[in-house]
Amino acid sequence: MSLSRRGALAALALSTALGFSSQAAFAQNAEKPKLTLGVGGKQLLYYLPLTVAEKKGFFKDQGLDVEINDFGGGAKSLQALVGGSVDVVTGAYEHTIRMQAKGQDIRAVIELGRFPAITIAVRKDLADKVKSAADFKGLKIGVTAPGSSTALTAQYAMVKAGLKATDAPIIGVGAGASAVAAIKQKQVDLISHLDPVTSKLEADGDVVALIDTRTEAGTKALFGGANPAAVLYLKNEFAEKNPVTTQKLVNALMKSLKWLETAKPEEVADLVPEEYLLGDKPLYLRAVKNSQESYSRTGISTPDAMKSMYDSLKLLDPELSNSNVDLSKTFIDSFAKKAASGS
Structure with missing residues (x-):
């Protein structure tokens, strides 16, 4: 060789x-x-x-x-x-x-x-009072679990709007049917979540989306760039x-x-x-x-x-x-x- x-x-x-x-x-x-x-x-x-x-x-x-x-x-x-x-x-x-x-x-x-593909939406019966993250103070926000990306995105939106990350209670509602139920049963006022939960609540007329990072435009609007x-x-x-x-x-x-x-x-x-x-x-x-x-x-x-x-x-x-x-x-x-x- x-x-x-x-x-x-x-x-x-x-x-x-x-x-x-x-x-x-x-x-x-x-x-x-x-x-x-x-x-x-x-x-x-x-x-x-x-x-x-x-x-x-x-x-x-x-x-x-x-x-x-x-x-x-x-x-x-x-x-x-x-x-x-x-x-x-x-x-x-x-x-x-x-x-x-x-x-x-x-x-x-x-x-x-x-x-991120996370949408932050408000219960439809509160939509006339809650127009942006600046209005989240004191409202209960449903997320998959505290500390998860859904929670952090909601907190980031509040801080960017001039509030503190602790100004609204973060409540874990799970990832599937339990998350849908949390809005329908009014256990939470807002939900920071992902599809298909988000699309289900939108289709049923239960929520109004305020922030949507499923698209490039929505992501840039919140974060200023891709994340x-x-x-x-x-x-x-x-x-x-x-x-x-x-x-x-x-x-x-x-x-x-x-x-x-x-x-x-x-x-x-x-x-x-x-x-x-x-x-x-x-x-x-x-x-x-x-x-x-x-x-x-x-x-x-x-x-x-x-x-x-x-x-x-x-x-x-x-x-x-x-x-x-x-x-x-x-x-x-x-x-x-x-x-x-x-x-």
Whole structure:
């Protein structure tokens, strides 16, 4: 064997071992083929790429056995990751910034949503009195769970309008039918939530939307720019110890994003579990159509979008106002780049 050939083979072996080749990641065995993923409100369209990967068999195609634990909200799935009861999480990008500020090395590896897709709406019987976030003081705001992105978005809107984040009580109402019931039964005055809950309440005439970040225009109106939404995040040490497993997870979710780019709402409705439809398939179809613009096209958050999120958190949270988080440590983009090139 010639020296040059031996060198080439050695270089190939090294690149494969380190997971540098996306094609190699498809062929390699995962270090941790059976793993647990946490999510807060899986039936929400915010997390649709996860359900697509599960139902289309994209995880299994990668040789992974992914057990999905659905928690009441994003804050709870983060707690599960920190506590070690799940390996990875599909959750809001903002949690990576918060954890980095606390000295915990948690990073995103693929962006699933490029806009928050959160709508803040007021009960219709209060719509004549509540016209904007400046009117939220003292009103009960329903969210998926306190500390989750739905809660933070509502609080950010209040702070931006000149109120304090504590000026309105935040009440966890869950992610599905319980959230719809909270408005219909007047348990809360406002709701900061996601589709299909938002579209259900709008279609039934129960709420009037005041802020809508399902679109680029609505997101810019509130935040001044794009804001990364759902991502897959994990402890950096997991990615370092399990690079092939991490790559395979990202590969599967990238396939979901590509599928969603061209999927018709009817195809989505036929794919998801029946309970996701909230008993109203036509409504779900509208909700999917309303949300399609919000899904990531590249799987990678831009530096400007990450900074926009960080700036909003600094405004909202006194603990972060004087922080100095290195945003490059909140997102590892190499896995998404490899997934895109290998698909």
